[in-house]
Amino acid sequence: MSAAVEQQRADAAPAPSPAPGPLPPARTGRVTALFTVLAVTLGVLAVVSAGSGQLHVPASEVLGALARGVGLDLGPEPAHPHGYTALWTVRFPRVVMAVLVGAALAAAGAVMQGVFGNPLAEPGVVGVSSGAAVAAAATIALGLTAFGPWTTAAAAFVGGLVATFVVYAMARAGGRTEVVTLVLTGVAVNAVCGAGLALFTFLGDTQAREEIVFWQLGSLNGTRWVYVAIVAPLVVLGLVGAIVLARRLDLLALGERPARHLGVDVERLRVVAVVLVAMLTAAAVAFCGIISFVGLVVPHLVRMAVGPGHRVLVPASALGGAVLLLAADLVARTVVPYAELPIGMLTALVGGPFFLWLVYRTRRQAGGWA
């Protein structure tokens, strides 16, 4: 190296980097507040929901029945003669199911958005839910029972998995998903699955038809402990998996190549994430039908509150989804006396306009369609 070049560099080189400043603080306060508020809301809603309905049970008696059920002699017993039985055979499984399904749908949405790098990805919108529903409807219409009570759940899982892989393969180009492509792929997948559902509705007998129609509307009506026992392990496994993937999903936000440059095995991450999304969606869909938009609305609100980091987003979305679905179910079965609204209708009623607003906002931002 010549002396002249050395000299030129010495002239051109700026002063050494300024001393590192303090880093902006992590938002632990906001995160703690969010988790606290969500957990308290969930607890209160669960007690209120269990006590509400045609047979009203005060909160203290709900807690008393809960304690007695697990072998503790605490609090007042339900005053109504059938109170205890009603709570334990009808209300409690339903509350637990709402919590599980809400958590599963919201977490599936958060993971799906992470892996697609797109805030509009959601199992219902892109057709994963209807993929799971059509496979489950097939087992109902054709009377398949190969795996006993697990049959419907297993079929929903396979259907959801196929739909997710189809959407993933079709909607991605160059490691990114354009919003337009994603939504249009969803339209196509939903159309095909709609046709499938129609076919099985046509093929099935009267009872099967009724069951399939109830699926498309989505409802937690008639939840039994045996269903909860099937859904719970899937949801727990899916949530644990999603939380384990969280850090890698953050890196994926940089794009596939930069994620790989940071040591992420992108191919494996994708496959695992897609399987998790299908598993969580199938768990939600298997007994409760298509409940859309939970996975869209909840992660978005959580991101606005505490930022997009998946290590907080995934568990907070799960908690928020549980709260949302519990509240929606409470409204669905109490707003009209002696009648029950389909919960899927309610979530779509709120979620549809929210989706529109999100599309509008995304489009307004620079480069928003990417």
Place this chain on the structure above:
Amino acid sequence: MNPLLTVRGAGVRIGDATLLDGVDVAVRTGEVLVVVGPNGAGKSTLLSVLAGDRAPDAGTVTWQGEPLAAVRPGELARRRAVLLQENRVAFPFRVVDVVRMGRAPWEGSSSADRDDAVVAAALAAADVTHLAARRFPTLSGGEKARVSLARVLAQEARLLLLDEPTAALDVKHQTRVLAQARRHADAGGAAVVVLHDLPLAAAWADRVVVLHRGAVVADGAPADVLTSALLTDVYDHTVDVLTHPVTGALLVLPRHGSHERQEVAS
């Protein structure tokens, strides 16, 4: 000195197109290696081969004798960091969180204890400390490029691979980026920098590789490689190479003369 990373006879083809053909490049410790060449010469393809993103169809890539393809992604991330031309972040992460992502390869290791210090130093080195609390999508193009550089620096990899890191930057920050690459090499690392800016290449490179139509047409010290004859031929445009009257440094000046103006006029 033993090279850190060696590419021998690398060929990359996509369909009928030959992107690289028989390329030999050695990246040595302590060296800033600048890759120049016209559009479509294969610079970014060469960088992706060096990064291990793309295995060449022919030839070998080895890291101190070990085939690069055999290095696991996590280990590779501790050895080399890559800055791409385009840097986007899918969700509104804060700048500090984006830079912190650069620490991912060290998660669970003893180096993770230094995360905060390394992130703070990387933010300062890229001159983005004042942006640390901003959200990435709200930044300008040049600011995004600098934040991405900070993320790459926070990775503390031995080899830096920078693809046109100065393209979106003002003069001050262009100089800073290359000074950073220089410092990294002097500290026992190595840097490969793809540049379009020939004067910058002349000023900062220890060694220059000139790519043309997927092949290496020159490889050596800037003064030996960056000659008027070679550059004029490769770029199909007259390029003058002069000596600075005061510093004696190499001045590479693409001619914006009467010839081009006449072409525009005619």
